[in-house]
């Protein structure tokens with residue numbers, strides 16, 4: 421169950437923090453992708469570099485980015501939407517009490533509030549702490565919130581005392597994580613979702629074509645995210661330059677016409693996401709042989725391709741959700757809103773080529789999710805943006 425899942429591991433300031441490094445490895449061995457957030461006191465037990473190098477990702481401690489020029493003020497929201505499961509191991513009495521009261525004074529506690537995923541708390545404490553009335557009360561409270569609590573194990577404690585308070589064995593934590601993830605039914609369970617990705621190629625002759633620099637990364641991220649939310653996904657893609665997910669059924673196409681034909685047999689899907697950068701024009705004539713340059717100056721007559729999204733909008737089935745994309749270079753919101761109406765889509769994910777961190781080929785995006793009466797802004801990695809977009813449409 422943990423294979424391919426995304427886990428945020430929250431590490432707080434108890435001596436068992438050193439065991440969290442091994443726990444992280446266990447999650448990875450089970451096939452999960454792990455990001456770590458630590459409380460400031462946890463960093464006194466284990467250096468954050470340890471977790472950064474093991475997770476191959478930055479470790480988040482503060483809400484405020486270290487780089488004062490950074491505009492990444494919403495990391496806790498991105499991480500909260502990215503995760504399939506949030507595991508706090510070890511969880512001190514202090515962090516437990518903050519979680520029980522909704523305090524959000526660091527990255528870990530803020531991400532708890534932003535999390536859409538289930539939360540598993542592994543309290544570890546020494547001496548009588550675990551049995552103290554306030555801890556008992558807080559544990560009850562967080563369970564009433566719907567958070568999962570894994571009882572600590574008994575044995576030797578760091579103080580030399582013996583009692584209940586140790587971090588449970590890794591296999592017990594993994595078994596609980598597995599059980600929780602297995603019990604979650606995503607909002608797209610039993611739904612059929614078709615996603616298009618990448619560019620199309622419109623051939624002029626056998627060696628030349630008209631295309632665009634789309635890598636397909638955003639479309640692939642949308643397909644992966646839909647699958648993560650439980651959908652049965654079909655990915656129809658042009659010639660992408662990004663790896664395709666092995667566990668998603670994919671169909672390769674070349675031209676806009678091929679993509680149109682491929683999607684028609686799936687036009688009854690519950691959700692269609694047109695993330696592909698479909699060529700708007702194709703040559704009137706496709707030469708059978710290479711056009712030779714000795715023929716001198718040449719020009720190409722173009723005709724419009726079928727607007728696939730507009731066609732889907734015209735033939736929209738009851739209850740179907742149509743999501744389009746819009747890549748603009750000016751008047752982003754105005755143009756994207758016009759596309760929403762013109763193509764009878766339910767949502768348009770709009771981004772601007774002129775915005776930093778958005779556009780072709782890069783791993784990040786900065787988008788506006790435009791609905792009939794709404795406009796929400798998201799930025800982050802393409803995976804995070806895909807999680808925010810689908811998380812907001814299908815909550």
Ligand code: CTP
Nearest residue numbers: 694696698700725726727728729744745746747
């Ligand atoms: N689209 C489509 N078929 C086309 C062209 C575009 O289905 N032939 C879809 C894209 O996949 C995207 C949306 O329409 O979801 C908007 O694409 P975009 O290229 O931004 O808009 P266009 O309709 O092509 O308008 P323009 O080029 O004038 O901005």
